[in-house]
Amino acid sequence: MFNLVIFGAPGSGKGTQSEKIIDTYGLHHISTGELLRDQISRGTDLGKIADSYISKGQLIPDDLMIRILETELDTPKAANGVIFDGFPRTIPQADALKKMLERRGTSLHTVVGLEVDDAELMDRLVKRGKDSGRSDDNPDTIKNRLNVYHSTTQPLRDYYLNEGSYHGVKGTGTVDEIFNHIRTHIDTIKK
Ligand code: AP5
Ligand code: MG
Numbered sequence: 744m745f746n747l748v749i750f751g752a753p754g755s756g757k758g759t760q761s762e763k764i765i766d767t768y769g770l771h772h773i774s775t776g777e778l779l780r781d782q783i784s785r786g787t788d789l790g791k792i793a794d795s796y797i798s799k800g801q802l803i804p805d806d807l808m809i810r811i812l813e814t815e816l817d818t819p820k821a822a823n824g825v826i827f828d829g830f831p832r833t834i835p836q837a838d839a840l841k842k843m844l845e846r847r848g849t850s851l852h853t854v855v856g857l858e859v860d861d862a863e864l865m866d867r868l869v870k871r872g873k874d875s876g877r878s879d880d881n882p883d884t885i886k887n888r889l890n891v892y893h894s895t896t897q898p899l900r901d902y903y904l905n906e907g908s909y910h911g912v913k914g915t916g917t918v919d920e921i922f923n924h925i926r927t928h929i930d931t932i933k934k
Contacts, residue, residue, distance in 0.1 A: 800887030857914035
């Protein structure tokens with residue numbers, strides 16, 4: 744089992760690079776954002792709660808998010824290993840992930856951080872907002888998402904640096920260039 748966190752700010756390319764990692768390594772993709780957007784589009788109770796946070800660019804409460812993640816981890820598809828995209832986003836989520844993996848006899852093998860500056864992130868997300876249909880891809884909400892990232896999520900970079908599991912990658916350039924860096928890193932630790 745090989746477990747990887749793809750880490751980075753909103754718009755840093757987590758979803759884009761996840762697709763390439765899945766194609767190459769056959770890991771199961773758990774994107775907490777996609778999972779919540781699916782609940783919103785199906786109009787479920789969870790979707791209604793999630794929408795009230797997402798549309799403002801705020802995080803869903805930890806206890807709820809951790810419960811959802813735990814259920815996802817127990818699907819048979821997760822048996823080979825998981826790429827966590829958008830989770831963890833807070834220190835309590837990172838602590839919970841560590842325990843969840845330990846209970847299943849496994850651990851986190853690496854955290855790949857996509858490093859992109861705010862101006863580029865804003866530019867990418869405003870552009871995507873023209874046709875993404877995402878309620879959080881408008882300039883005001885994007886600003887909020889970036890603020891939440893810097894105050895609450897970015898400290899996880901130090902958390903994982905201290906653990907020795909953080910590997911930063913320059914998140915600008917072509918999608919393939921960035922993926923090549925990630926692939927070299929994964930192949931090194933898989934050896
Ligand atoms: P989530 O869905 O995780 O969104 P996000 O973190 O804001 O990030 P995005 O999905 O917008 O960007 P990305 O990094 O995946 O980049 P992408 O590949 O799309 O979360 C949404 C919300 O859900 C949160 O705000 C929160 O409310 C809630 N939530 C989710 N997880 C939670 C959690 N754990 N706890 C609490 N709440 C949670 O790329 C972005 C754009 O850039 C695309 O248009 C892409 O084509 C383009 N692009 C990609 N790579 C490049 C490149 N190399 N050069 C130029 N453009 C590029
Ligand atoms: Mg994404």
